[in-house]
Amino acid sequence: MISKFFKEKIKENFPFEPTQEQEIALDKIVDFLFLQKEESIFLLRGFAGTGKSSLLGALVKTMTDFKQKTVLLAPTGRAAKVFSSYSNHPAFTIHKKIYRQQKYSGELGNFGLMDNLHKDTLFIVDEASMISNNGLDSYFGTGRLLDDLIHFVYSGENCRILLIGDTAQLPPVGEEDSPALQVSELAGYGLEVHSAMLSQIVRQAEGSGILRNATAIRNALTKGKTEAYPKLKLKNFADIVKISGEDLIDEISSSYDKEGLENTMIISRSNKRCNIYNQGVRNRILYREEELSPGDMLMITKNNYYWTENVENVDFLANGEIVEVLRVRREQDLYGFRFCEVLIRSLDYDIELEVKILMDTLHSDAAGLTKERSEELFLNVLEDYADISTRAGKMKKLKVDPFYNALQVKFAYAVTCHKAQGGEWRNVFLDLGYISEEHLGINFYRWLYTAITRASNKLYLVNLPDEFE
Incomplete structure (x- = not known):
């Protein structure tokens, strides 16, 4: 049978012998694909x-070899790069x-849902724990990303979705759980939900202290035992150290030298702590x-649609995206704010x-401009267009x-865990700060699990409180 042959080919593309759990998941995925x-x-x-990564890598390669159409997606640019x-x-x-800027709307940054012109295509979506459905991002379609994704894919001829995600990770901001990882939520779209679960650590990862500790944390999550301090095991592991x-x-300096700025990250619990780290890294x-120099790494803290308006293949600069400063040009003080012209690389x-x-x-301790300061900028810039009689005309200019x-x-150089989610760095310095009961x-x-699993090579626990040992 062709499905059996297809499964054997996937196994051949595995970097190692699949675990029993991976075999079961493969059977289910192949059945799903051939059920059509x-x-x-x-x-x-x-x-x-x-x-998960090995299984998906093997699946994508096999589907490509068999001339089967796939589209690979992820919630953020960084997650897409990892995928x-x-x-x-x-x-x-x-x-x-799935979205296209609505040029005819006369408003910058309003994105409508595109038509799905794909046929007979499997859409494989990684890091699905980050897909929100809370209607907060009104710039895009309905503002509900999961709704829009499903509507887009299933409007295409014989198109379907394979979602991949980790239930132990942080859910999207403002949600209790990750909606895209809930069977009941997906069934609510009138879809027949097929699923598989991978919980067994692969043999190649057994010696990893990062994964050993991440597994202990998610086991506690699964059992609902999250009221005590998690005990981290550091002995006999080279990839997790206390400093x-x-x-x-x-x-940090040594990590920058060996792995580079792009492969090192500090994760902390608050924007305030991140600010202190960022200043420390820059100064010391x-x-x-x-105040700003070429070579500085910056993180965008609010989606921006203006600067990529005429750039092919990039619709907007996303909240959480990291850019490098290449050149610092002139500074301007206007409207009660300070601006700087810079050349950046995404x-x-x-x-x-x-x-x-x-x-x-x-340098502010808030994630971005406060509501009051945003309002102030809005009103001050608006005054420049006092000669325009209609509000609609003023808004168009704005x-x-x-x-x-x-x-x-x-x-x-230092970011909060929500901002780090979907990314991976060789070395991660994790500062837990003070954790009360x-x-x-x-x-x-979930925060700790997500933070720990951002490191692929080495995790440094900074000033680890005694309660965690």
Whole structure:
């Protein structure tokens, strides 16, 4: 039978012998593919280290060899880059694939749902835990990403979805659970849900302290035992170490030298702590004297649609995206704010852009401009268009005003866990800070699990509180 032959080919493309669990998951995926039932969806849930990447890489290669059509998607540019690297196949952001800017609307940054012109195509969506459905992002379609994704794919001829995600990771901001990983949620679309679960750590990962600890945390999550401090096992593992504040500067500096800035990340619990780290890194490791210098890494803190308006293949600069400063040009003080013209390079898309950034957000303890300051910028820029009689006319001008659309950024040497989600770095420095018993519970355990699993090579636990040992 062709399905059996297909499965054998997938196994041949595995980097090692599949586990029993992977075999079962493969059987189910192959059955799903050969059933060809249009109104069906596959949900593959798996924890860190269980071989999701190997399975998907082998599946994508086999489907390509068999001339079967696939489209690979992920919620963020960084997650798409990771997905693309382990599958050896191009991957796109969900937004890039399903939305199109509505030029005729006269408003910048309103994106409508595209028509799905694909036929007989499997859409494989990684990092599905990050797909929100809370209606908060009104710029895009209905604002409900999961609704829009499903509507888009299933409007195409014989197109279906394979979702992959990890239920132990943080759900999207403002949601209790990740909607895309709930069978009941998916069945609510009238789809027949097929699913498989990977929970067994693959043999190749057994010696990893990162995965050993991540597994202990997700086991506690599964059993609902999240009220006590998690005990981290550090002995006999080379990939997870505890360091004191005194050694921190040397260790980060060494990581920058060996792995590079792009492959090192500090994760902390609050924007305030991240600010302190970012200043420390710039002053004491990189010796940057200017407020902003070429070589600085910045993270975008609010979606921006203005600066990529005429750039092919990039619809917008996304919240959480990391860019490198190539050149710092002139600074301007206007409207009660500070702006700077810079040339940046997007790490996710490898393109260069001339942009204006808002210097005021660089050092603030908030994630971006506060509501009050945003309102102030809005009203101050609006005054420039006092000669225009209609509000609609003023708004049209505002939409294309470079100052009103200045990029909101922060330094990106240290980030919060939500911002790090979907990314992976060789070395991660994790600062837990002070954790009281009130902080414990499901959310903290998911936070810790997500933070730990961002490291692929080495995890440094900074000033680890005694309660965790």
